Amino acid sequence: MTQASTIPLPADWRDFFALTKPRVMTLVIFTGLCGLLAAPGYINPVIAFTAILCIAVGAGGAAALNMWWEADIDAGMKRTSARPIPMGRMKPTDARDFGIMLSGASVMTMGLAVGWLAASLLALSIFYYAVIYTIWLKPRTPQNIVIGGGAGAFPPLIGWVAVTGEVTAMPLLLFAIIFMWTPPHFWALALFVQTDYAKVGIPMMPVVKGEASTRRQIIIYSILLVPLAAAPWFIGGTGAIYGVAALSLSLAFLALSVPVAFRQAQAGDGMKPEKRLFAFSILYLFALFAALVVDRVAFYQGWIA
Template structure:
């Protein structure tokens, strides 16, 4: 991450970039993107200024979740190679500062979203922050190998929140977007866990490969890929998305299944390479699907989608 430095470069106090790093900007980018899709795909409309304010509130809420996650996970971040340079374990920000920062941002984001949009969207944002920071981070992550299966709900809520910010309700369309992200999350993170297994073992996190073994994890990734393919098509099958999305979902879903099958069949010497390839493609898969949804939403007023 661009904001990370080594422990030998630790500062006496946190700089702006360290507090930005607490927000997990890369994770926030996915949250903001899917929330934008939810907002623009929703029927009706919202005043542009209020829409921007609502989107910023959702982004800040996502950042608050990241800060609270880093505060609680500082002990395991310190022993994991890929997270040891984060601001808290590196000593650049004190835990109490991160906690106060996260709680303040959480409160502000929920209040602003309620005032700019509506209180249903604000309530969903509050629940998402709570779910990620408490249910997932403080409980599921350290307790069960199903942590990412259940905890993935937190990352699947942004398009629902974006939709609710515009319409004031929740219907089938945002639920389908939720299900796409929710089903995508386990194979995405388990692919990462396959080549980061030693890091998770060092921290004592019960990720699937560490608990059930690599072979079982690869079988479960393949099973989820088979499930994700039709779930990814669901917005088109239920009439929410257009033919461009249907074609993209079919092709991307088939490629996801193919790559998961390659991972399933690879021997021990090649599985890390196949896992990294699937992990990288999974990011492309989700961004591409929501990019097509976004394109169709933008073109729909002109009758082009």
């Protein structure tokens, strides 16, 4: 990693906030909260708030470390060139120190206030994203997003463990759902920004293996996602509300992946199927985890058996 060549200007709070990748953090917070709310048992509301805050701060710390390490890569990509370090609004070392501070504070607070198992999982998720994915996988293999998908899959597992204090089949399934969802979600994006990745030498799947291979793998992962998303219902961990929602949403996801898989994009065609799949994939995860919480509330209220 080499530092950005621009002379940094004084950064303000907006630049530090941008380092945390707030749009990504929204999904992290939501899935972590859903894992916490869906878990069986009781947790004090103050402790629950602390757990979600720690998940958010830890995710922000990992994102800041990612931006510090990839400053030069970000500068070369149109999609990321306006970030604080490439724009010269912040010293790379300030971003690094900010990321370390957030990461350390989130893990220690989680351990002291919530529990050390949840804190250990949070620490692992930060290490997974900042080191395993960012430093090791991303610049070396087209399977980077497949293996690296585990980084974004931790929040519901951590939220669940914050309540129960143990890792069981249900939170592992929630982890696996996000893990399986990540490749088709990210590759749909990579298909219409692949020139950016090629320009900076990042071996994303469309760049290294080509569009045809990437499109085939998108539909394969989308097919596998259907039974996996419904698995919590199949094992009796949820009721019919979640089960019907999971099957409906996953079949819609699969339907949108079909035109992506079986077409050859032409220059200037706008990549509409790929953009539709990417946009729906975000809605998919929000709706799926919302259904999980609604199902749990319905069970506790006696609306369903």
